[in-house]
Amino acid sequence: MVTDPQTTYADNGQIWIRFARYFSQVANMVFYAPIFRDYFWRNLEEFRADNVQYIELRSSLEGVFDLDGTVHDEEFGLQLYKNVTDEFVKAFPDFSGAKIIRSGSRNSSADKILEEVKTAMYLHKKYPNFMIGYDLVGNEAYFNPLLFYIEALLYPSMQNPPYELPYFFHAGETNWQGTSTDDNLADALLLNATRIGHGYALIKHPKLRHLVRERNIPVEVNPISNQVLHLVSDPRNHPMTALMADNFPIVVSSDDCATWEALPLSHDYYMAFMDLSGQDADLTFLKQLAINSIKYSQMEQHEKKRAMKLWQAKWDTFIKQIILEYLLDCDYNGSKCDL
């Protein structure tokens, strides 16, 4: 914890170093199998307490260990997530569930990524409604661009018949035009990404913007992350303000919220509402964001329908509560209410 983060971590490169260290600091602690179960259960609890009813989580799936030295494989990790999710949904039927995106690291070798893609195909085939696809994470500016892994990433579509492994690439998490991070955005789209993580650079690429709109590819926007990692200081300059105003398919996400001790999602919603919208934005803005998050999820149609129904009931209750509070407030103050 530092009191002057702007000075201590003066730019995106410096804060990334500290940010990356966080993960190695906590990894050993949470990857011990019994703890990992509790950890993920608590994760779901906190999301639910934050009024989030469904999540899609990126995870490496690797590295869960037991005290006898066993390091479990990816399928073990996936099953652990699945079991905990199933139990949680049973315990809390108002929670719609979770799905997993298997995420590799941009500093791996091309061979390693090819193995991961193959495993991801296997897991996606075996658990099609839980393991929903593949992504690559890590500092785009310091590690390899998507192009470096092109053979691995094209592997599924080169099979006979082609295998459709959905991609959820982090891409274009930069404000620096013409860099390889910037190019990642083009490659993510050329690789038929199902959804784009960050896509911060999208605003500067008219052709890619056109493509995103035409294919209706949702972009996951992470307002707090972008500020913490020095992409933007005053979030009113966030490029997604323009794309949101232009009705692009945007969902608000929270990236690595635990790292900066933000709430699971509502702090990011708050920032989106205060800064990424206009001064004249109202409840309809928040409502649209919530609807988008279901609409652009990877739930199946019947799951979406059920989730929307659940959400609509919660929304209606929320609105009724607000109105009630307002009425009580009027009564208490003896003031006139214009409802």
Added chain:
Amino acid sequence: MVTDPQTTYADNGQIWIRFARYFSQVANMVFYAPIFRDYFWRNLEEFRADNVQYIELRSSLEGVFDLDGTVHDEEFGLQLYKNVTDEFVKAFPDFSGAKIIRSGSRNSSADKILEEVKTAMYLHKKYPNFMIGYDLVGNEAYFNPLLFYIEALLYPSMQNPPYELPYFFHAGETNWQGTSTDDNLADALLLNATRIGHGYALIKHPKLRHLVRERNIPVEVNPISNQVLHLVSDPRNHPMTALMADNFPIVVSSDDCATWEALPLSHDYYMAFMDLSGQDADLTFLKQLAINSIKYSQMEQHEKKRAMKLWQAKWDTFIKQIILEYLLDCDYNGSKCDL
């Protein structure tokens, strides 16, 4: 002068107070008639030394005084600018000249602005090729929006026959969506602005963006000003990066460059080149900016033709010089030259 401007002037509102004080501090000094002549002559000299060959200048035209207490009217101010410009062009035929935009203040009364618009019409009619139109300047967030002056600003078009007084409105100099400053942009376009000053907010308004492109209305971008006045910290987040990449009609301007002791224009070109373009931008970016500044000027066709010829000759010389320097450098180092 402060050593920590980010702390001393923490936001746009605070730096505007200091910024506005600058003008009252220097006004008395430069508005004394004989000094004002020298001041404007020196102005032109500095622009020429900075390789700028033509300018369009905003001025109130008011307040030039003599020691006997006479405060001269706007026509006196305009004639002074015209005489100095004519002399300067005679002395330096490689300079293409200057034209004046009469700019009123956003904190004036509606009656005062109506008088100014009437005078502007009179001066525009009498000096059509020198006094090119009208604008309103000052802090959009603290003073009146364009709508406040709607009767005055519609006055020319309400005449029989309508009089066409070109408007060069400062509008949308904000990153705060949904404010009255934001709305100014819409009003500037509804009032048929010939050119827009700043237009920082344009990116967030798809309909206005469409209008600007359709009507080919140039936007004057002032990169250093926007940073100094806390609109944007990292200029790679400047919204004009996106509009430039999308081939919008952009000209780079320097707002109040003297205030922050920047060069007349080249520092703003430098910032545009380094930050508002991509890492892969090259000479063609700078060339297009220079061409735009002639293309979107208010020069008449024959003047533009002459200015372009002058500019082309200077550009060619510059390119030849660079090549020559590079060749000499190769020779000196005994290294191989790939030309």
